Each structure stands twice: as C-alpha cells, then as structure tokens.
Amino acid sequence: MNKPFKFEIDGIEIEAQRGQSIMQAADEAGVYIPRLCDTEGLEPQGSCRVCVVKQNGRAVSACTQPAIEGAKVENETEEILGYRRDLVRMLYHEGNHLCPICEASGRCELQAMGYRLGITQATKYPYLQPARPVDASHPDIVLDTNRCILCGRCIRASRDIDKKHVFEYVGRGINKRVGVNGNKLAETDVKLNDRAIDLATCPVGCIIQKGRGFFAPIGERQFDKKPITLGVGPGKNRGKS
Amino acid sequence: MKKRIATVSLAGCFGCHMSLLDIDERLLELLQQVEFDRSPLNDLKRFTRRCDIGLVEGGCCNEENVHTLQEFRRNCDVLIAVGQCAVMGGLPVMRNAIMHSDDPLRECLETAYLDSDKVYNPSNQIPNDAALPLLLDKVYTLADVVKVDYQIPGCPPSGDTLWNTLEALLAGKPVELAYEQLRYD
Ligand code: SF4
Ligand code: SF4
Ligand code: SF4
Ligand code: FES
Numbered sequence: 450m451n452k453p454f455k456f457e458i459d460g461i462e463i464e465a466q467r468g469q470s471i472m473q474a475a476d477e478a479g480v481y482i483p484r485l486c487d488t489e490g491l492e493p494q495g496s497c498r499v500c501v502v503k504q505n506g507r508a509v510s511a512c513t514q515p516a517i518e519g520a521k522v523e524n525e526t527e528e529i530l531g532y533r534r535d536l537v538r539m540l541y542h543e544g545n546h547l548c549p550i551c552e553a554s555g556r557c558e559l560q561a562m563g564y565r566l567g568i569t570q571a572t573k574y575p576y577l578q579p580a581r582p583v584d585a586s587h588p589d590i591v592l593d594t595n596r597c598i599l600c601g602r603c604i605r606a607s608r609d610i611d612k613k614h615v616f617e618y619v620g621r622g623i624n625k626r627v628g629v630n631g632n633k634l635a636e637t638d639v640k641l642n643d644r645a646i647d648l649a650t651c652p653v654g655c656i657i658q659k660g661r662g663f664f665a666p667i668g669e670r671q672f673d674k675k676p677i678t679l680g681v682g683p684g685k686n687r688g689k690s
Numbered sequence: 691m692k693k694r695i696a697t698v699s700l701a702g703c704f705g706c707h708m709s710l711l712d713i714d715e716r717l718l719e720l721l722q723q724v725e726f727d728r729s730p731l732n733d734l735k736r737f738t739r740r741c742d743i744g745l746v747e748g749g750c751c752n753e754e755n756v757h758t759l760q761e762f763r764r765n766c767d768v769l770i771a772v773g774q775c776a777v778m779g780g781l782p783v784m785r786n787a788i789m790h791s792d793d794p795l796r797e798c799l800e801t802a803y804l805d806s807d808k809v810y811n812p813s814n815q816i817p818n819d820a821a822l823p824l825l826l827d828k829v830y831t832l833a834d835v836v837k838v839d840y841q842i843p844g845c846p847p848s849g850d851t852l853w854n855t856l857e858a859l860l861a862g863k864p865v866e867l868a869y870e871q872l873r874y875d
Contacts, residue, residue, distance in 0.1 A: 541778075545787055548874035549774055549845035555875070564872050569865075571771070571838040576778060576831065580787040580794075595787070667875075676869055 454518035458482075458502075459525055465516040472500060472511040475524075481678045482524055483533060483565065485540075485558055485652055486600035487512035488681070490644075492609060494601050497540075499562065501532050508532070534566045542574040545581075545595040552662040553654025555670025559598055560653075561677035581626065586635035590646055591657040597627050598653055607645035615639040627655070649681075693860055694741040696766060697729040700755040701782045701829060702748025705846040706773040707731070710745075712849030720853075723860050728765075737765045743859060744768070747846075748775045750830040751782050754823035763836040768859065771832045772852070774845040774874065783829045795827055840865075844873045 453464050458471075458480050465474035470493065475482050486497035495513035502511045503523040511524075523529060540559060548554045584592040599618070604627070607615040615637045619628035631637045639646065646656055667673065699707055707730060713720065727741050728734045744766030750756050763769055774780040788794040803809060803816045832838050842855055851871040858865040 546778070546874075547774075547781065547784065549781065550784075551875070560874055563874065564869065567867070567872060569841050569843055569867075569872060571841050572777075572833055575834070578783070578786050578828075580791075674870060 454516075456516055456518060456520040456522060458522045463516075463522075469516050470512055471502060471504065471509070471514050471516050471522055474516045475511065476679060479679065480524070482511045483562060483677070484512060485562065485598060486602065488602055488649075488652070490610070491602060491605045494605065497536065497598065497600055499533055499536050501529060501536070503529065530566060533562075534568055537562050537566060537568060538572060538574060540598045542572070542576050543579075544597060545578060551596065551654045552657050553596070553651075555665065555667065555673055556648070557654055557672075558652035558677060558681065561672040564672065565676045584629065584634045585659075586633040587639065587659075588635070589641040589659050590634055590639060591659060592627075592629065592634055593655050593657065594627050595655075596653045597655045599625060599627065600652055602650050602652060603627065603645045603656060606647070606650045607639075607643065610644040613638055613643065613645070615643070615645060692723060692725045693743065694727045694739070695724045695729070695743045695745065696727045696737060696741045696762065697731065697745040698747070698758060698762060699730060700746060700748035700758060700776070701751035702773060702775045702780070704730075704747070706747035706775075709773075709844075709846035709849055710852050713853045714849070716849075716853055720856065737761070741766045742768065743770065743856075745770050745772050746776050746832055747772045749779045749782060749832060750826060750835055752823040752825050756826070756830075756835055759832060759835055768839045769832075769836065770855075771838045771841045773847060774843060776832045777841045777843050779829045779831050780845060783831075786828045795825060799825075845875055847871075847873070 451467055453466055455462055455464055457463065458475055461480060463474050463478045463480065472482055472487060482500050482502060484500040487493045487500060493512040495510040498510055500511040501508055504514060504517065505520050537559065548560055554560060579595065581594045603616040604618065607613045614630055616627055616629060618625055620626055629637050641658065644650060646658065648658065697707065726732050728737045744762040746759065746762055746769065750759060771777050775782060785794055785798045788797050791797045799816045803811055804814060842851060844851060848871060851867060854867055854871060855865050
C-alpha cells in the first residue's frame with residue numbers, strides 16, 4: 450500500500466510517497482516548481498496559483514494536488530510560463546509595487562519571480578493603485594499592505610506556529626486584504642521574534658522590521674545574482690545578512 | 691540608411707538618460723548605426739522626420755507630458771518605455787495613493803508649497819502661472835495613454851541593459867537580457 454510510486458515532470462522521472470503533493474515530491478527530487486503562497490514549514494493553501502502545472506493535461510496547483518502514479522506533469526512549458534507571467538503581472542497591478550523604494554527589493558519573492566519569468570513586456574492590465582493605510586503603530590514592526598499579495602503566509606505562521614492569530618483576511622473579492630486582530634498592530638500580542646514577523650515569512654515587503662531596512666547592499670541581496678529556486682523560506686537562506 | 695532615434699524625459703529625473711550615457715565608448719558604435727532626432731542629448735526640440743525608435747523616460751504627470759507622448763507615438767515606429775517611471779509611474783506615482791486623502795493632488799501641492807515646515811514661500815500661494823503645464827489628477831504610465839511596444843524596466847535600467855536592448859532592436863533580433871540585466875529597481 451505505502452510503496453513509493455513514480456510519475457514524470459517534463460519527462461523527468463520523480464519518485465513520490467502516497468499522499469505527497471506534486472510540489473513535495475518535486476522538492477524532494479530537486480525539481481523546482483515556482484511558488485509564492487507555499488513555503489516550507491507552513492500548510493499549503495493553494496491560493497496564488499503561480500505553481501500551476503498540468504497533470505495529465507489538466508491545470509492544477511502543484512502545492513495542493515496529490516501526485517498520481519504514472520501521471521505526466523508539465524511544469525516549464527511555454528503555455529504554463531505564460532500563465533505564470535500573467536499571474537505575477539496581475540499581482541503587480543493589484544497592489545502598489547514601487548520596487549525602487551521598497552525595503553524588500555532584492556530579496557522579494559514576487560520581484561524574483563518577475564525576474565525568473567523575464568517579465569518586461571508592455572502590460573495589458575490597468576494599475577489599480579489602491580491606497581491602503583500603513584500601520585506603523587508597533588514599536589518594532591510596520592505593516593504596509595500596499596504590497597500585499599494575499600498569500601496568507603503571515604496568517605498561517607501566526608496561527609499554526611506562533612499560536613496567536615495576529616493576522617487574518619478581511620473583506621471579499623477585490624476588497625479582500627490582510628488585517629490584524631485589533632484596531633492596530635500595537636494592540637495585538639505580536640512580537641518581533643514571532644515566525645509571522647520573520648523576514649522570510651512575508652514573500653514581499655509588507656511586514657517590515659523597524660531599523661532593519663535596506664540591510665544588504667545592492668549587488669549582495671538575495672536575488673541580485675541568482676534566480677529564485679528551491680530552498681527559499683523560513684529557516685533557509687533569507688534575511689540572514 | 692541609419693536608423694533614427696528620438697528620446698525624451700517626461701515625468702522622470704533624467705536618470706534614465708544618464709544611464710544611456712553610461713554605455714560609454716559604445717556610444718560611438720551606436721552613432722555609427724543611428725542618428726538622433728528629437729532628443730535632449732542634441733537639444734533638438736521638434737521631430738525633423740519620422741523615427742524608427744522612440745525612447746521615453748518618465749510617465750505623464752501634466753498635460754504637456756501627454757501631448758509630447760502622443761507626438762512620440764505618432765512619429766515613432768517602435769515606442770519604448772524606459773525605466774520604472776515610464777513603465778509603472780515610478781516615484782512620481784506615489785502621489786496617486788496619498789493615504790486617506792480624497793484629493794491627493796491638492797494634498798501633495800499643499801504639502802510641497804504651503805504646509806511643510808521646510809517650505810520658504812512668502813507669497814503663500816501654490817504656483818498657478820498660465821505658462822505652467824496643468825498638472826493631471828493622477829500620474830499616468832505610458833501604457834495608460836498610448837500603445838507601448840516595449841518596456842525596459844529598472845530605475846534606471848543599466849547602461850548594459852539599454853545597450854543590449856538597442857543592439858538587438860537595431861539588428862532586428864529578439865531582445866535577450868542576462869539575469870542581472872533585468873531589474874525593477
Ligand atoms: S514588495 Fe517586492 S515587488 Fe513589491 S515593491 Fe517591494 S520589492 Fe517590488
Ligand atoms: S502581509 Fe505578506 S505574508 Fe501576509 S498575506 Fe500579505 S504578502 Fe502574504
Ligand atoms: S526610472 Fe528612475 S532613473 Fe529613470 S526617470 Fe524614473 S526615477 Fe529617474
Ligand atoms: S504556491 Fe501553489 S497556489 Fe501558491
């Protein structure tokens with residue numbers, strides 16, 4: 450029953466255990482499937498769709514879809530790269546992403562995904578330019594959801610690891626955003642050393658540790674020289690320098 | 691025949707033009723292949739004839755920017771948005787989302803000319819001379835106003851990025867940038 454089985458990603462044979470997602474099996478085999486809402490140590494939630502792959506011809510999110518024995522999975526085809534480019538572009542258009550002034554620039558996973566996917570083309574979407582208030586009430590932490598991609602990583606880290614429920618989704622549809630459990634961050638029990646506040650938890654520049662902006666010089670930031678790939682996430686190589 | 695290039699800086703800081711000068715001695719190579727038409731580099735204020743490539747730095751923050759951009763679109767076969775300001779508004783676009791303001795433009799002007807304690811403005815007026823181009827309600831990206839054929843992101847894009855893009859365009863080849871040459875900051 451619990452025997453490992455095999456399937457293929459872009460023609461490469463991958464071994465998987467029963468119950469593993471396509472992403473987990475791919476990670477163990479060292480094959481990178483791009484992702485934003487999924488990160489090591491948190492339950493997958495399957496919301497950003499950047500990990501979209503085709504399993505036996507059907508588009509699924511690799512982080513939540515169980516691997517199937519003998520399945521043929523497409524990961525880096527032109528069609529799928531096109532979907533991923535559009536998804537990443539829409540995330541850019543939905544928020545306010547001013548990379549030249551952003552603390553996360555150079556270590557931001559959204560930006561790194563744009564680089565990896567080679568996004569330069571003229572855009573077909575409008576910029577929504579929301580005006581979301583910045584919450585700088587906490588002595589150690591700033592929350593700027595103008596850059597939020599609604600990945601839920603802060604929510605899951607706070608709920609499942611810190612056991613605090615500091616962050617939660619509020620609103621629906623286009624008005625959905627991340628809120629805090631209280632009127633402002635200073636009124637919650639959030640602490641600087643919570644996993645939710647770890648620089649590796651938020652993939653973009655929403656959760657900022659005061660006094661730590663722009664800590665790595667240009668040229669030495671995480672994604673300055675190397676594209677985003679496996680091994681990015683809390684406890685890995687982010688936010689250490 | 692040499693290709694013709696026109697360049698302009700709209701709501702930009704001229705950093706992108708400075709970056710073009712950063713191609714250093716390759717400028718001479720470029721001048722073998724192209725002739726500059728309307729551009730701040732040669733101080734030509736009007737198009738002398740139709741151009742193959744238009745490089746536009748900066749987005750649109752006033753009426754004059756819009757007219758200039760439309761003129762570039764009319765006169766250039768390939769229109770390229772150069773730098774974050776042209777691509778997505780860049781730093782000037784910050785005025786579109788001044789927090790909690792129903793009237794971000796007014797708040798921006800009042801802070802810049804009246805309210806800030808750093809301001810020295812004895813007349814206590816916001817400049818409104820008829821000779822000044824009218825500010826737009828918001829800062830617009832190039833693609834908001836005209837069809838843009840290509841974008842070169844970066845603030846500014848490096849000299850190498852600009853050079854590789856121009857070289858490929860002039861040779862009629864697809865643009866291929868090395869990983870380090872594609873930047874949004
Ligand atoms: S969060 Fe990332 S993509 Fe957004 S402005 Fe910051 S660096 Fe750029
Ligand atoms: S604040 Fe950061 S971690 Fe939280 S949902 Fe937004 S992007 Fe994700
Ligand atoms: S993109 Fe940067 S360098 Fe270019 S005009 Fe805008 S602010 Fe200046
Ligand atoms: S990583 Fe799978 S949906 Fe976000």
